[in-house]
Each structure stands twice: as structure tokens, then as C-alpha cells.
Amino acid sequence: ATPMAVLTSTGRGAELGLFIKGARALESTRAVDTVLFDKTGTLTEGRMHVSAVVPVDGVPAEELLRLAASVEQGSEHPIGAGIVAAASSTADVDDFTALPGRGVTGTVDGRCVAVGTARMLADTAVELPAELVRRGAALEATCATVVGVVADDRLLGLVALTDEPRPSAPTAISTLRAIGLVPRMLTGDNLRTAVAVAARVGLDPATEVTADASPEDKVAAVRALQAAGHTVALVGDGINDAAALAAADLGIAVGRGTDAAIDAADIVLGRDDLTAVAAAVELARRTHRTIR
Numbered sequence: 001a002t003p004m005a006v007l008t009s010t011g012r013g014a015e016l017g018l019f020i021k022g023a024r025a026l027e028s029t030r031a032v033d034t035v036l037f038d039k040t041g042t043l044t045e046g047r048m049h050v051s052a053v054v055p056v057d058g059v060p061a062e063e064l065l066r067l068a069a070s071v072e073q074g075s076e077h078p079i080g081a082g083i084v085a086a087a088s089s090t091a092d093v094d095d096f097t098a099l100p101g102r103g104v105t106g107t108v109d110g111r112c113v114a115v116g117t118a119r120m121l122a123d124t125a126v127e128l129p130a131e132l133v134r135r136g137a138a139l140e141a142t143c144a145t146v147v148g149v150v151a152d153d154r155l156l157g158l159v160a161l162t163d164e165p166r167p168s169a170p171t172a173i174s175t176l177r178a179i180g181l182v183p184r185m186l187t188g189d190n191l192r193t194a195v196a197v198a199a200r201v202g203l204d205p206a207t208e209v210t211a212d213a214s215p216e217d218k219v220a221a222v223r224a225l226q227a228a229g230h231t232v233a234l235v236g237d238g239i240n241d242a243a244a245l246a247a248a249d250l251g252i253a254v255g256r257g258t259d260a261a262i263d264a265a266d267i268v269l270g271r272d273d274l275t276a277v278a279a280a281v282e283l284a285r286r287t288h289r290t291i292r
């Protein structure tokens with residue numbers, strides 16, 4: 001690449017709200033044929049609001065939210081901010097631990113509290129009553145993300161959070177298809193929620209969604225596509241995406257994402273506009289023609 005063509009392109013990129021980290025990023029962008037999107041905070045706004053609290057019998061909803069929010073205070077995940085905003089009070093937390101793609105744990109009022117996915121809860125001694133499983137599944141089918149709250153190995157209930165798709169997501173996906181790329185969702189959230197969101201942004205829920213992916217699973221998904229001969233871009237925002245952003249041929253971080261994602265990425269989207277992904281590919285293709 002001639003320095004001048006690259007400079008012009010990175011300048012044009014800046015106008016599109018793209019921060020492109022160097023000439024190699026442009027080269028990878030040109031070759032991309034598959035674009036994997038994280039869900040929470042990437043295809044969606046990442047502004048989660050509590051839409052339902054489902055306590056088990058005898059637990060006040062306020063107490064459920066207070067314990068959950070006390071632990072979530074330390075979280076960088078949109079789920080944490082949503083739960084903290086919904087609680088009217090919080091207590092101090094000790095021994096806070098974030099388990100990316102799974103949840104958070106900590107000690108509150110001397111009790112060991114965990115908030116996270118059904119899979120994380122399955123690893124604890126906790127049993128989920130059938131009625132709660134049914135209500136959780138019904139909430140997930142409406143696009144909500146459902147987390148369980150456990151204190152001292154006892155399930156206190158579920159919290160459902162909703163998050164709107166970004167307005168630019170459907171156009172971003174249809175534009176990628178129009179220029180010959182394959183878009184997909186790669187999320188740590190559960191399949192029911194993932195499928196419901198996929199349908200709203202124009203992804204095929206049957207063939208273009210991979211859910212329940214841990215941070216390691218996201219890396220494995222990138223590598224599997226690469227092994228099949230694809231050049232893969234991953235668009236993400238979270239700590240849970242950082243390793244996969246680095247593994248991808250092209251890592252694209254959402255500008256308001258976590259520092260870990262921004263550091264690992266080759267391109268940062270300065271605006272919340274996902275159509276910039278297709279614009280970056282078109283820009284890179286044009287830059288290549290200029291250079292040739």
C-alpha cells in the first residue's frame with residue numbers, strides 16, 4: 001500500500017467515524033468475507049433495563065434486587081448497570097469476581113451472592129424450579145436476557161433485562177449482504193434470546209446464530225471459520241470479546257465498548273452506527289484499487 005493511499009483512506013475513515021489502526025487493518029478489511037457480531041452492546045444498544053423480577057416464594061423483589069445490585073456494582077457489563085439502576089439501595093460488596101460471559105459473584109452482608117446465566121447456576125448446587133424455568137424461557141422469547149440470583153446456594157429468583165437493537169443494525173446487516181459478505185451473530189447470551197434478537201435485525205435465526213458462547217467458544221468459532229478458508233471480522237464491545245477480536249482477521253470494537261475490546265481491535269467505530277462496518281469494507285476495496 002502506498003502511504004498516500006492509506007493516509008487518504010484513514011482520513012476518509014475518520015469522516016465515517018472509523019478509527020483505523022494502521023495500514024494492515026485496511027488490508028484485512030478488504031479480504032473479509034464473514035462478519036460476526038456480538039449481541040449485547042453491539043447489535044443492541046447495551047442499555048439494559050430490568051423488565052421483570054421473578055422472585056421465588058417468600059423473597060421480596062426489593063431484597064432480590066438489592067443483593068443482585070450490590071454485587072453488580074463492580075461489573076462492566078450492561079446487565080450490571082441495568083440491575084443497579086433498578087435497585088433502590090445497595091450494600092458494599094467484598095471479594096467481587098467477574099466471570100466474563102457467565103456472571104458475577106461477591107460477598108454481601110456476609111452472604112455469598114452470585115448473579116448469572118442458567119449455565120453458571122447449574123454449576124452451583126442450586127436447583128431451578130420448573131415454574132421459574134418456564135417463566136424465564138417465556139421472557140427470553142421476548143428478547144429479554146434472564147439472569148438468576150443466588151445467595152448461599154439458594155435461588156432467590158430471576159431478573160429479566162431488555163435491550164433494544166441498535167436502529168442501524170438491520171441496515172448494517174442488509175448492506176453487508178448486498179456487498180457479498182455473510183453476517184452472523186456470535187453471542188454469550190442464551191439461544192432463545194439470541195434468536196429473538198436475530199429475527200429483529202434481519203439475521204436468519206436458523207443458520208446465522210451461535211449462542212451460549214463463552215469467551216473461549218468465541219475464539220474457537222473464529223478459528224473454525226478461518227480453518228474453513230474464511231477471512232473473518234468480529235464486531236464486539238465486551239471483555240468477553242477481547243480474545244476473539246484479537247483472533248479474528250479483523251477486530252472491530254464499538255467505540256463505547258470496554259477498554260479491553262478497544263485495545264484488542266484493529267478498527268474502532270467512533271459512532272454507534274453499525275453501517276460503518278460495510279462502509280469500512282467498501283473503503284478498503286477502493287483503497288486497494290487506488291494502490292494497484
Ligand code: ADP
Nearest residue numbers: 039040075077101102103116117187188189240
Ligand atoms: P454477549 O456475547 O451477548 O455480549 P456476554 O458474553 O457478555 O454476552 O454475556 C453472556 C451472558 O453471561 C449474559 O447473557 C448473562 O447471562 C451472563 N452475564 C455476563 N455478565 C454478567 C453480569 N455482570 N451479571 C449477570 N450475568 C452476566
Ligand code: MG
Nearest residue numbers: 038040041238
Ligand atoms: Mg457484548
